[in-house]
Amino acid sequence: MIAVEQPQSPSLLKRSTSMFRRFSKRESRPVLPVSPGPSPLPSPRKLQRRPTNKDPTAKMITHLQTIEFSEKAPAVGSPRREVELRRRVLASDMRTMPFPASPCVQTVAWNVFLTPEQAYSLVMGFRPRETDDKWFIYSEGPDHSGKLKVHFHRSWTGMKIAELFVVIDLKGEGAGKIVGIKWDGSDQTNGLEQEEVKYMVSTACAFVLEISLENGVL
Template identity: 75%
Template sequence: MMAVQQPQSPSLLQRSTSIFRRMSKRKSRPVLQPVPANLSSPRKLQRRPTKDDLNMITHVQTIEIPQRAPAVRAQKPKIESRQRVLASDMRTTPFPASHFVQTVAWNVFLTPEQAYSLVMGFQPTAMEDKWFIYAEGPDHSGKLKVHFHRSWTGMKIAELFILIDLKGEGAGKIVGIKWNRSEQTNGLEQDEAKYMVSTACAFVLGVHLENGVL
């Protein structure tokens, strides 16, 4: 089992910026159900994000998640290290204080291998790597936030809001995306932000998102 590091950024603790905040008012409610053994496809986990899915908790706890090494892929990730990347591993800047930072729902299924790779993150070693990626969480309910920064400037481009099935094999789904569409990114639109995150995941993590640009 893998002991998940304490989150390094206080952003997940702020109620005002939390996409899942109303979920904390609900009494114990399962986030994702484990995949029954008699199902042939993990896509049974998919459903449309609800309003409850898009509300972040007000704190994150350190827990253990199912550890499952990524399977061999035709396209290898840029870096194969299994040491988890932390926010403190690189100097970064937060989202600008701007109404141009937007959040929308997104519904993308993640296999256990893909969820594991996003938890572990990515630390660049050269300018051409382009991205610095780290995750906060998951908390006791499986809520995870993944941060995407440009490697050469540290500028924050996007966040993914993810739910992990902690009671099963660690599959999950993306339920939302928050991105910077200010002048820093030349007014990045929603489809462009989803495409950029999808290509970043494929390029540095070997994670190919299903319906990644929908």
């Protein structure tokens, strides 16, 4: 077991944060379906606010942004890379740029169910290791109500392309749901439109995180 900790993001904890309330006013404590069949790994993969009492060696979580994960990522399909020890990607791992101050930065609802494995991958993020790895992905949260933001940047330039708004079931198996997406539709991204950015994010998730969002509702 490892404890992954990152600085608390005040913007995620403010009640005035409107993006999640806009898309999920009734989903602050979502009741999400659980995939049938046995779980591929035991409970250490859960995204929990506090450790269970079953493991006497478990570390007590004393910080809101501390999340406990298993040392190895859950197996998802037939991964391109070998399963390895993973460290959560941090915003400080690479130089990035925020969204431009432009009316072309847009936000819309997106309805995509996430399995615990998919939610885990989005939380952990991705740091490029090769020239062909064109994405840098990191997350903020989840906060006490399970709200998570996932940021998608181009690895070569640090340009921010998109941001996902996710709600994770902290009390269950760690499943989640994408409830919204924000993206840069300005000239610097050649005027990305809604369908294009959703396809781009889905492709990035498939290529570098090895998770499929093909069941998402556009």
